[in-house]
Amino acid sequence: MKFKRVLALSMACMLGIATLAGCGKTPTGGTTSDGPMGLDTGATFEEDQIIDYTMFIAMPGSEINDGNEIQQLIAEKTGVRVKETWLTGQTAAEAVGSILASGELPDFIDGGDGMMQLYDAGVLVPWDDYIEKYPNIKELYSDVEWESFRQDDGHIYWANIFTNTYGESQATSHNDEAFWIQCRVLEWDGYPEIKTLDQYFDLLTRYAEANPTMEDGTPVIPYTMLCEDWRYFCIENAPEFLAGYPNDGSVIVDVDNMKIVDYNTIPEAKEYFSILNREYNNGIIDKEFGTQTYDEYIAKLSTGRVLGMCDQWWDFAYTVNDIFIQQNLDDIGCNYVPLGLTLEEGKEQMWHIYGDTLNNSSGVGVTTSCADPDRAFQFLNDLLDQEIHDLRFWGVEGVDYLVDENGMYYKTPEMRDQWADSSYQASHRCVYSYLPQWLGTSRDGKNAMQPQEQESEFFAGLAEPLVNCFEAYGAHGYPDMVGSVEKELGPWFPMYSYSNAMTTATPGGVAWTRMGETKHEWLPKVVMASTADFESTWNSYMEAYASCKPEDFIAEMQEELERRASVGQ
Amino acid sequence: MDLNSKKKEKKQVSSSKKPMKEKITTVELHRQAVLLGFMVIYVIYGIVFYYLPLGGWIMAFQNYKIKDGLFHSQLVGLDKFKFLFEDELFIRDIRNTLAMGIINLVVTFVMAIVFAILLNEVRNKFGKKLVQTISYLPHFLSWIIVTGIIHDALSNTGIINELLMNFNIIKSPINYFAHEGYFWPIVAFANVWKETGWNAIIYLAAIVSIDPSLYEAAEMDGAGRWAKIKHITLPGIRPTIMILLVMNIGNVLNAGFEVQYLLGNGLVRKVSETIDIYVLNWGVSQSDYSLGTAAGIFKSVVAIILIVIANAVAKKTGEEHLF
Known part of the structure; x- marks a missing residue:
C-alpha cells in the first residue's frame, strides 16, 4: 500500500513538473524595446x-x-x-x-x-x-x-x-496530384521516360525485385494508396487525369460539347482499376492500403520504404520531406518526384495546373x-x-x-x-x-x-539525388517533371468548388453523398478482388453506383457549368 | 431459497409502513420545509436539464435551419422520419447497431460475471488485488487509445499476425480490418477487454455481501467449490444481475460510436456503421440537425420500449425489477 502511495505521489509530481516545463514562457519583455526591426x-x-x-x-x-x-x-x-x-x-x-x-x-x-x-x-x-x-x-x-x-x-x-x-510567378513546385516515385528508383533504371501507368508499375516491380529491402532489412513497399475518409481521392480521381483532363475534382468537363462527364464510369476508370487489381494480385500494392489511416500512411512514407503512390503534393510533402531530412533519407534518394502519366503513350495530360486555381x-x-x-x-x-x-x-x-x-x-x-x-x-x-x-x-x-x-x-535546398534527377530530365522544377500541356482553362474551373459545397438539401447533394459512400466501400473491394472475380466485382460496383442516382448529381453540375460559362463570357 | 424469503419479509415490513406517510398536513409540510427546499432544487434541475431540452424534439418535425432558429424554421411534419425509414442505409445501420449492441451486451455481461466469480475464488489476497487492479485499468483509457492499440495489434506486422506466423498457423498476415466477418467480433473483444474488470467490481461487491455463514453451512453439508458457486454465489448476486440487465437492455441501441467510427473503414462499412455514425454523416455533417433529432427520437423510443418489456418480463418471472 505504502509503495503504491509513494509511486502515485511521485508520478503526480512528475506530471506537475512536466506541465510546468511545457508552460515555460520565453521572456518577452526585452524584445519590445530592442527589437531590431520595427x-x-x-x-x-x-x-x-x-x-x-x-x-x-x-x-x-x-x-x-x-x-x-x-x-x-x-x-x-x-x-x-x-x-x-x-x-x-x-x-x-x-x-x-x-x-x-x-x-x-x-x-x-x-x-x-x-x-x-x-x-x-x-x-x-x-x-x-x-x-x-x-x-x-x-x-x-x-x-x-x-x-x-x-x-x-x-x-x-x-x-x-x-x-x-x-507579381511574377516563381512556381517551382507541383502543388497538385501526380503519381509520385522515389528518385532513387528512376536513378537505378538510368532515368527512363515513364509515360504510362503500365511503364510505371513495370519499373516499380523491377526495382522492388532487385532491391527488396531497405538498408536496415525492412522490406520496401512498391506502391501504396490511401482510402481514408475525404483523402480517398488518392485512389478515386486518377481516372480524370489519366483520361487527359485537369483537376475538376468531381467531374470531367467535355469542353467541345460543354457537357459534364462522370469519370467514374468512363472506360479509362475501368482500365485504371483493372491495372490496380492486377498489381495488387501481383503483390506490388500494399496489402494494407484499404484499411490504413492517414497517420499510418504518413508514417509508412516517412520510413522511405514506399517507392510510389498517387497523391496531392500538399497531402504528404510538408510532413514527409522534413522527416526525410532529419533521417538523412533524402541523401539516398527517397524524395518523391511527380510523373504525368496517362493510359496510352503520347496522350496529352493536365496533371499540373499552370497559374492560380481559384x-x-x-x-x-x-x-x-x-x-x-x-x-x-x-x-x-x-x-x-x-x-x-x-x-x-x-x-x-x-x-x-x-x-x-x-x-x-x-x-x-x-x-x-x-x-x-x-x-x-x-x-x-x-x-x-x-x-x-x-x-x-x-x-x-x-x-x-x-x-x-x-x-x-529551391535548388540549394534539394538533396543531391533530386538535383541529379532534375538535371537528367532537364527539368527546372517539379512542373517540368510532370510535363503537362499549357491550356487556357474555362471560367468554370475548378468544378469541385461547386460539388464541395453541396449539401443533402438538394437531390444532387444526396446523390453526391451516396456516391461517395459507395465508392469508399467498393473501390478498395474492386482492387482487392481476385483476378478471376474482377469483372463480376466491377459489375456489382457499377450496379451499386447506379443505385445512388449519379444522374441527379450530374444534372446539377451541368446546370452550374452552364451558369459559370455564361458569367465568364 | 433462504435469501429470497428473507427479502420478501423485509418488503412487507416496509410496505406496511407506507399508509402512514401519505397524510400530508400543513404541520408536516412545515416540519419538513428544509428538506422540501432541497428537493425543489433538484426538481428544478431535472426540469431544466432533462425536460426542457426535450422541447428541441420539435426540430425533428421541422426543416431546421440555424439562421431561422427553433421558432421560424419550416414545419415539414414526418418528412424527416420518412427519409430515414426509406433509406436502406439507415435500416442497415439499425441492424448493425442492434447486432453489435446485443453481442456486446451478452459478451460483456457474461464475461463480467464469470470474471467476478473466478476472482472471488482466488485465495491469494495479493494475486487477487493485483489481477483486479490490472483488469480494470483499461476502463480509464479513452477509446481512441484502445482502438489505436487494437489497430496496431491486428495490423499486418502486429503482434497477432506475428504470433500466428511464428507458430506456423498462417502463412501470410491476415488483414483483419478488411473482412466484414471479423468486424463484430473485434468490436466485442474490444469492449470485453476494456470493460470486463470494471463491470466485475459491482458483482464482486455483491458477492462479498453474501452472508459467509451460508458458505460455512454449505461446507458442512459437503458442498464443493462448484456447488457453492452454483447454489450460493449465483443466487446471491441474482438481484444485481437482473437490475443491471434491465438497465443495460435499454442501452442496446447505444452500441457505440467511437469504436465503430475509429476501427471502421470503407471496406467494412456495411457492417461497421451504427445509427450514431449515420447521424454524424447525414445530420451533423450536412447541417441537417432535424434528421439527427429524428434519429435520436427513434433511439429513445426504442430504448423506452425495450426497458418496459424487460422490466415486465422480470416482474412476471418474479425477479428484481426497476419499476
Whole structure:
C-alpha cells in the first residue's frame, strides 16, 4: 500500500513538473524595446494591449507552442495574436457541424468543405466594407475574382488563401496530384521516360525485385494508396487525369460539347482499376492500403520504404520531406518526384495546373462571435504587409535567413535544417498558414514571397539525388517533371468548388453523398478482388453506383457549368 | 431459497409502513420545509436539464435551419422520419447497431460475471488485488487509445499476425480490418477487454455481501467449490444481475460510436456503421440537425420500449425489477 502511495505521489509530481516545463514562457519583455526591426509605422504593442483571437482550421495541422517567438514578434507589431486549433480525427463538415451545434465559434474560421454550412447558419461577417477599407486585402483579388466569392445574398464572406500569385510567378513546385516515385528508383533504371501507368508499375516491380529491402532489412513497399475518409481521392480521381483532363475534382468537363462527364464510369476508370487489381494480385500494392489511416500512411512514407503512390503534393510533402531530412533519407534518394502519366503513350495530360486555381468554395472567414470585426480585418491586412509576410514565411533576418549584397534572401544549410526541425517549428516558426498570404514575387521585385519558390533556395535546398534527377530530365522544377500541356482553362474551373459545397438539401447533394459512400466501400473491394472475380466485382460496383442516382448529381453540375460559362463570357 | 424469503419479509415490513406517510398536513409540510427546499432544487434541475431540452424534439418535425432558429424554421411534419425509414442505409445501420449492441451486451455481461466469480475464488489476497487492479485499468483509457492499440495489434506486422506466423498457423498476415466477418467480433473483444474488470467490481461487491455463514453451512453439508458457486454465489448476486440487465437492455441501441467510427473503414462499412455514425454523416455533417433529432427520437423510443418489456418480463418471472 505504502509503495503504491509513494509511486502515485511521485508520478503526480512528475506530471506537475512536466506541465510546468511545457508552460515555460520565453521572456518577452526585452524584445519590445530592442527589437531590431520595427514596422515602418513604428507601432509596437505592449503585452497588455495585445488582443488574443482564436481560429479553427478544418484541416489537420500542428499547433505551435504558447509563446512562440515569431508569433510574439507579430503580436508586438500588429497587436493581435491568434491561437490556431486544427481538425483532429474528424472530417471538416463534421467539425463545422459540431461547432455550429455547440454555438461556440472561434473568431476566425476556415471551414474547408463546410463553408456553406457556416454561411447558411448566418454566423459569418460580410467582408464587403472591409475590402474597400483595407488595401492589402483588396489587393488579394481582382474585382472579377472577388465577385466570384459573392454569395446569393449579395455579400462576400470569405477569401481563399492559396495559390494566389503576387507579381511574377516563381512556381517551382507541383502543388497538385501526380503519381509520385522515389528518385532513387528512376536513378537505378538510368532515368527512363515513364509515360504510362503500365511503364510505371513495370519499373516499380523491377526495382522492388532487385532491391527488396531497405538498408536496415525492412522490406520496401512498391506502391501504396490511401482510402481514408475525404483523402480517398488518392485512389478515386486518377481516372480524370489519366483520361487527359485537369483537376475538376468531381467531374470531367467535355469542353467541345460543354457537357459534364462522370469519370467514374468512363472506360479509362475501368482500365485504371483493372491495372490496380492486377498489381495488387501481383503483390506490388500494399496489402494494407484499404484499411490504413492517414497517420499510418504518413508514417509508412516517412520510413522511405514506399517507392510510389498517387497523391496531392500538399497531402504528404510538408510532413514527409522534413522527416526525410532529419533521417538523412533524402541523401539516398527517397524524395518523391511527380510523373504525368496517362493510359496510352503520347496522350496529352493536365496533371499540373499552370497559374492560380481559384477555389471560391472555401477560405478564411470572420465570425459573428468576434467582438471587434474591424480589428480582425485590420490584422488580416497587416499580415499581408511585406515585413510581416517575410516574418511568417522567411523567419527572422539573421537567424533564419541572410541577405546578400544584391538584396537576395538565402539560407545556410544549418538554417535550412533548423527550419525543418519540428520542435523549432513549434517554438519559433509562426506561419499562420491558413490566413491570407501570397505566392510569387515579393514587393521588392527580387525575392520570392515564400522560400520554397526562391529558385536559388529551391535548388540549394534539394538533396543531391533530386538535383541529379532534375538535371537528367532537364527539368527546372517539379512542373517540368510532370510535363503537362499549357491550356487556357474555362471560367468554370475548378468544378469541385461547386460539388464541395453541396449539401443533402438538394437531390444532387444526396446523390453526391451516396456516391461517395459507395465508392469508399467498393473501390478498395474492386482492387482487392481476385483476378478471376474482377469483372463480376466491377459489375456489382457499377450496379451499386447506379443505385445512388449519379444522374441527379450530374444534372446539377451541368446546370452550374452552364451558369459559370455564361458569367465568364 | 433462504435469501429470497428473507427479502420478501423485509418488503412487507416496509410496505406496511407506507399508509402512514401519505397524510400530508400543513404541520408536516412545515416540519419538513428544509428538506422540501432541497428537493425543489433538484426538481428544478431535472426540469431544466432533462425536460426542457426535450422541447428541441420539435426540430425533428421541422426543416431546421440555424439562421431561422427553433421558432421560424419550416414545419415539414414526418418528412424527416420518412427519409430515414426509406433509406436502406439507415435500416442497415439499425441492424448493425442492434447486432453489435446485443453481442456486446451478452459478451460483456457474461464475461463480467464469470470474471467476478473466478476472482472471488482466488485465495491469494495479493494475486487477487493485483489481477483486479490490472483488469480494470483499461476502463480509464479513452477509446481512441484502445482502438489505436487494437489497430496496431491486428495490423499486418502486429503482434497477432506475428504470433500466428511464428507458430506456423498462417502463412501470410491476415488483414483483419478488411473482412466484414471479423468486424463484430473485434468490436466485442474490444469492449470485453476494456470493460470486463470494471463491470466485475459491482458483482464482486455483491458477492462479498453474501452472508459467509451460508458458505460455512454449505461446507458442512459437503458442498464443493462448484456447488457453492452454483447454489450460493449465483443466487446471491441474482438481484444485481437482473437490475443491471434491465438497465443495460435499454442501452442496446447505444452500441457505440467511437469504436465503430475509429476501427471502421470503407471496406467494412456495411457492417461497421451504427445509427450514431449515420447521424454524424447525414445530420451533423450536412447541417441537417432535424434528421439527427429524428434519429435520436427513434433511439429513445426504442430504448423506452425495450426497458418496459424487460422490466415486465422480470416482474412476471418474479425477479428484481426497476419499476
